[in-house]
Amino acid sequence: MKKLFALLAIALMPLTAAAHGxxxxxxxKSVTIKAEPAxxxxxxxxxxxMQKWHPAVANTKLEKKGDxxxxxxxxKDGGTxxxxxxxxxxxxxxxxxxxxxxxxxxxxxxxxxxxxAGPGAGETTVTWVGRFYRVYKLNPPIPAGQDxxxxxxxxxxxxxxxxxxxxxxxxxx
Amino acid sequence: xxxxCSFSLAANSWAGSYAYIxxxxxxxxxxxxxAAHQVVATIEVGMGPVGVATSASxxxxxxxxxxxxxxxxxxxxSNQVIHEIAVPGSPVGLALSPxxxxxxxxxWFADKVLVVDTSTLSVERSISVGKAPAGLxxxxxxxxxxxxxxxxxDVAVINTSTMQVERRIAVGSHPFGLSLSRDGSxxxxxxVQDDSVSIIDTRTSQLTTIKVGDHPYCATPSRxxxxxxxxxxxxxxxxxxxxxxxxVVNTIAVGEYPEGINYDAASDRIFVANWFDDTVSVxxxxxxxxxxxxxxxxxxxxxxxxxxxxxx
Numbered sequence: 446m447k448k449l450f451a452l453l454a455i456a457l458m459p460l461t462a463a464a465h466g467x468x469x470x471x472x473x474k475s476v477t478i479k480a481e482p483a484x485x486x487x488x489x490x491x492x493x494x495m496q497k498w499h500p501a502v503a504n505t506k507l508e509k510k511g512d513x514x515x516x517x518x519x520x521k522d523g524g525t526x527x528x529x530x531x532x533x534x535x536x537x538x539x540x541x542x543x544x545x546x547x548x549x550x551x552x553x554x555x556x557x558x559x560x561x562a563g564p565g566a567g568e569t570t571v572t573w574v575g576r577f578y579r580v581y582k583l584n585p586p587i588p589a590g591q592d593x594x595x596x597x598x599x600x601x602x603x604x605x606x607x608x609x610x611x612x613x614x615x616x617x618x
Numbered sequence: 619x620x621x622x623c624s625f626s627l628a629a630n631s632w633a634g635s636y637a638y639i640x641x642x643x644x645x646x647x648x649x650x651x652x653a654a655h656q657v658v659a660t661i662e663v664g665m666g667p668v669g670v671a672t673s674a675s676x677x678x679x680x681x682x683x684x685x686x687x688x689x690x691x692x693x694x695x696s697n698q699v700i701h702e703i704a705v706p707g708s709p710v711g712l713a714l715s716p717x718x719x720x721x722x723x724x725x726w727f728a729d730k731v732l733v734v735d736t737s738t739l740s741v742e743r744s745i746s747v748g749k750a751p752a753g754l755x756x757x758x759x760x761x762x763x764x765x766x767x768x769x770x771x772d773v774a775v776i777n778t779s780t781m782q783v784e785r786r787i788a789v790g791s792h793p794f795g796l797s798l799s800r801d802g803s804x805x806x807x808x809x810v811q812d813d814s815v816s817i818i819d820t821r822t823s824q825l826t827t828i829k830v831g832d833h834p835y836c837a838t839p840s841r842x843x844x845x846x847x848x849x850x851x852x853x854x855x856x857x858x859x860x861x862x863x864x865x866v867v868n869t870i871a872v873g874e875y876p877e878g879i880n881y882d883a884a885s886d887r888i889f890v891a892n893w894f895d896d897t898v899s900v901x902x903x904x905x906x907x908x909x910x911x912x913x914x915x916x917x918x919x920x921x922x923x924x925x926x927x928x929x930x
Contacts, residue, residue: 467666467668467684467685467708467710467726468666468668468684468685469642469917471893471894471917473894531832531852555833555852574874574894576875576893582727583727584687584707584708584725584728585687585708
């Protein structure tokens, strides 16, 4: 059923690429990792190798278009997500990217990940933030799977699984 | 002129003003005393409140609740909702005519502007505009209603006596917020997707475009019309444009994903709703310094004219 919704979302996206939903949604998730910030940042900023730390990603294909950098994520469930790198700031240890198109039931998705030292010595806090809209872009009634709740649930799942595994990988477990 | 100025100064010392901040996530409105920087009331409204229009003469504030498809009418004396108007679409942008007799409502998905009679609270007509109408603003003489058509990349100018679209002015990519200079000579359209603001001469429709920060949303001019303050949602900042030279002269860090922004003449301060942080940033307009952060409800948007000036 979940897959069906995901497929439905892909099928609908080209038709509805105009106005986004009226109310933006957000997800913010954090994890504390027992590793040095530089080590964690090296994993996060490596835009072309997300499969190294995200358990849902099977492989990552990096693409350059002029000055712009994109990646095509192929997911283990067969879905794909095409993303654009907005910035990777070594000073602030902040990565910004957006989804161009893909199988997540979201629209106009933009995100940033920050890596900060602390709270304890030798620890790092990673925060993943997303702002996006639901897929459905017309007046109600809103079809199941294209509403705000589905969008938030999908992004929450991606962040929770990703941060948990990033912790594992960075801590070398 | 001197007489007029001293009169308004005197009036200001008597006046209080309040910011009505829509909180999309908590389905309420935070009322901030703009002098004390404190929330003095929290008013439950409909679902997903976004747009605001305030009327000192009616003693009312109108709130668009996009997810419940209603407009809440707040009585500013009691700070309570006294009416709920059902609208047939997804209301986002709101604006009042200067005499407060008409409330204009942008229906985001139906590509229409609805006209509500504020005495009967009924939708009396609808006007077809461009795609995804967002920000609305009415000229000071009430004669023109400007509509930012987000997905048509233009601003529609509606003649309010005929209620017809008189012209459409091409702006940047995806205009969202609109603002006017106090004298009405300049219209500001904030173009979300190409990170710019269009400054439009309202007589000639000629425009200049200025680059600002990442994904800007809304703008507000200072009282003297010399500076324009613009929220940049994805760079968590406010750009300050010097209007005569058409240049960005300052960038002020605020909260994450700032959206609505208004200039408060009574305090000479700028109020910015930070959607992600659930706060309102207060900027001293005289020196561009961030002077306070006020905790609000969840996902503050404050889209439109959200400052209510009250004379006592």
